Amino acid sequence: xxxxxVHTDPxxxxxxxENERVRVLEYRDRPGDRTCEHSHPDMVxxxxxxxxxxxTVGGRSVxxxxxxxxxxxxxxxxxxxxxxxxxxxxxLFVELKEPAR
Amino acid sequence: xxxxxVHTDPxxxxxxxENERVRVLEYRDRPGDRTCEHSHPDMVxxxxxxxxxxxTVGGRSVxxxxxxxxxxxxxxxxxxxxxxxxxxxxxLFVELKEPAR
Numbered sequence: 001x002x003x004x005x006v007h008t009d010p011x012x013x014x015x016x017x018e019n020e021r022v023r024v025l026e027y028r029d030r031p032g033d034r035t036c037e038h039s040h041p042d043m044v045x046x047x048x049x050x051x052x053x054x055x056t057v058g059g060r061s062v063x064x065x066x067x068x069x070x071x072x073x074x075x076x077x078x079x080x081x082x083x084x085x086x087x088x089x090x091x092l093f094v095e096l097k098e099p100a101r
Numbered sequence: 102x103x104x105x106x107v108h109t110d111p112x113x114x115x116x117x118x119e120n121e122r123v124r125v126l127e128y129r130d131r132p133g134d135r136t137c138e139h140s141h142p143d144m145v146x147x148x149x150x151x152x153x154x155x156x157t158v159g160g161r162s163v164x165x166x167x168x169x170x171x172x173x174x175x176x177x178x179x180x181x182x183x184x185x186x187x188x189x190x191x192x193l194f195v196e197l198k199e200p201a202r
Contacts, residue, residue, distance in 0.1 A: 046195075073123075092170070094195045100121070
């Protein structure tokens with residue numbers, strides 16, 4: 001079973017750019033929306049809105065708040081994401097295709 | 102002489118995130134502003150505004166227009182950038198620290 005978010009949650013994720021080194025995903029959802037379980041490689045998140053989410057990783061949940069345009073690092077992980085705020089969640093993700101050295 | 106844009110043009114470039122794999126730069130300028138010559142490794146550009154620039158690479162100039170939030174690829178290069186539009190130029194750059202395989 002593919003854990004690629006473009007396959008598990010095509011209503012939220014789309015590929016906006018891809019080459020040999022990176023894949024850039026756009027993510028959009030609305031308050032209350034929840035993803036299926038999916039995996040990401042190491043990536044940079046660029047929030048395009050300010051939002052609040054719950055991430056469930058291996059049965060443990062963490063709440064995260066992101067500010068618009070505040071770039072951050074997301075280490076490779078498998079998770080479920082849920083929009084627990086009252087704003088849309090809109091981000092770009094720059095996935096690194098090459099494994100860490 | 103360092104061609105790192107953070108050193109050549111600190112008034113325009115700042116580091117907003119860095120780890121072993123990536124460095125994320127924020128760039129901001131105003132119409133008419135022009136950088137010194139500087140180098141970038143392979144990177145992804147995330148324009149946060151819509152703008153128009155002239156890039157001079159090895160003595161040849163190209164004009165580029167970028168739309169807000171439209172991510173794109175910038176292959177490793179040394180260039181001079183100039184804001185030739187009538188809007189601020191505001192971008193994030195996700196630089197890949199590891200050389201291509």
